[in-house]
Amino acid sequence: AQSVTQLDSQVPVFEEAPVELRCNYSSSVSVYLFWYVQYPNQGLQLLLKYLSGSTLVKGINGFEAEFNKSQTSFHLRKPSVHISDTAEYFCALIAGANNLFFGTGTRLTVIP
Amino acid sequence: DTAVSQTPKYLVTQMGNDKSIKCEQNLGHDTMYWYKQDSKKFLKIMFSYNNKELIINETVPNRFSPKSPDKAHLNLHINSLELGDSAVYFCASSVREGNEQYFGPGTRLTVT
Numbered sequence: 014a015q016s017v018t019q020l021d022s023q024v025p026v027f028e029e030a031p032v033e034l035r036c037n038y039s040s041s042v043s044v045y046l047f048w049y050v051q052y053p054n055q056g057l058q059l060l061l062k063y064l065s066g067s068t069l070v071k072g073i074n075g076f077e078a079e080f081n082k083s084q085t086s087f088h089l090r091k092p093s094v095h096i097s098d099t100a101e102y103f104c105a106l107i108a109g110a111n112n113l114f115f116g117t118g119t120r121l122t123v124i125p
Numbered sequence: 126d127t128a129v130s131q132t133p134k135y136l137v138t139q140m141g142n143d144k145s146i147k148c149e150q151n152l153g154h155d156t157m158y159w160y161k162q163d164s165k166k167f168l169k170i171m172f173s174y175n176n177k178e179l180i181i182n183e184t185v186p187n188r189f190s191p192k193s194p195d196k197a198h199l200n201l202h203i204n205s206l207e208l209g210d211s212a213v214y215f216c217a218s219s220v221r222e223g224n225e226q227y228f229g230p231g232t233r234l235t236v237t
Contacts, residue, residue: 047225051166056129056215057228101166107223112158112181115168 015040015108017116025122026094034089034119036078036104044106046087047113048078051101060102063087074098099123128152129229131216137235138206146201146232148216155221156180157199159191162213162231171214174199175222206236 016039026032038044048060061072068080078089087104104116129150138144150157159171172191173181179191188204203210216229 045223045225049228056230057168057217059225059227062225103168109223112170112173112222113217113226114170118166118168120166 015044015106015114017104017106017114019104019116019119021119022117023120023122025124027124028096029093031092032090032094032098032121034102034104034121036087036089036116038085038087038104038106040106040108042109044108046078046080047105047107048072048076048087048089049103049105049115050074051103051118053100057103060089094121094123096123096125129216129218129227131214131229131232133232134230135233135235137237139237140206140208142206143202143204144206144234145203146214146216146234148199148201148229149197150216150218150227150229151197152218152227154218154227155196156219156224157193158217158219158226159199159201160215160217160228161185162215164212168215172199172201173222180222203234208236210234211236 018037046063049057061070063070063080071077076091102119132147156175158173162168171185174193190202192200213231213233215231217226219226
């Protein structure tokens with residue numbers, strides 16, 4: 014069985030400050046990892062993905078994430094956030110041939 | 126040129142009614158999915174279809190039935206709606222099982 018844990022349900026941060034959204038996973042087989050963003054009243058948009066290769070993955074809107082196999086983590090980072098980054102962020106994984114399994118989400122609120 | 130589209134965007138109906146939500150993807154993907162997002166933003170897969178065959182059916186009530194007239198469409202039919210069915214329903218598609226998924230904008234269903 015697999016699981017995705019997002020320990021922080023809410024993260025407030027001031028505009029132009031750095032942010033890290035934490036994601037830990039558990040799986041007995043190799044995984045693909047994803048971060049999705051959901052803006053208010055909208056669908057999910059893929060931010061970035063890790064399939065293989067370099068453990069540092071860059072995505073859209075200045076976000077990046079690092080796959081750490083030993084710590085089973087895939088934390089999302091941005092060096093300087095904007096008001097427009099306020100949204101719900103979901104970490105997700107695919108293990109084997111199974112389907113996408115989501116974490117519970119982290120609400121990022123950027124404070125002016 | 127929306128990749129994954131859903132109709133309607135909002136659906137308000139009374140308990141006991143039967144309703145359908147339509148989903149279309151123009152990406153040429155082989156697999157389509159339905160997810161339910163509850164009031165706490167938790168996303169859970171309901172169904173997935175691969176080449177018109179149901180390949181996953183999570184523990185959802187049999188009042189919910191996916192219908193796929195062709196590879197580009199996966200509609201969700203719900204019979205005898207209940208208050209607990211109120212949620213946002215997302216359609217998604219992927220090239221094949223185990224690949225990244227692209228989401229539609231969601232359908233907010235409210236049962237009164």
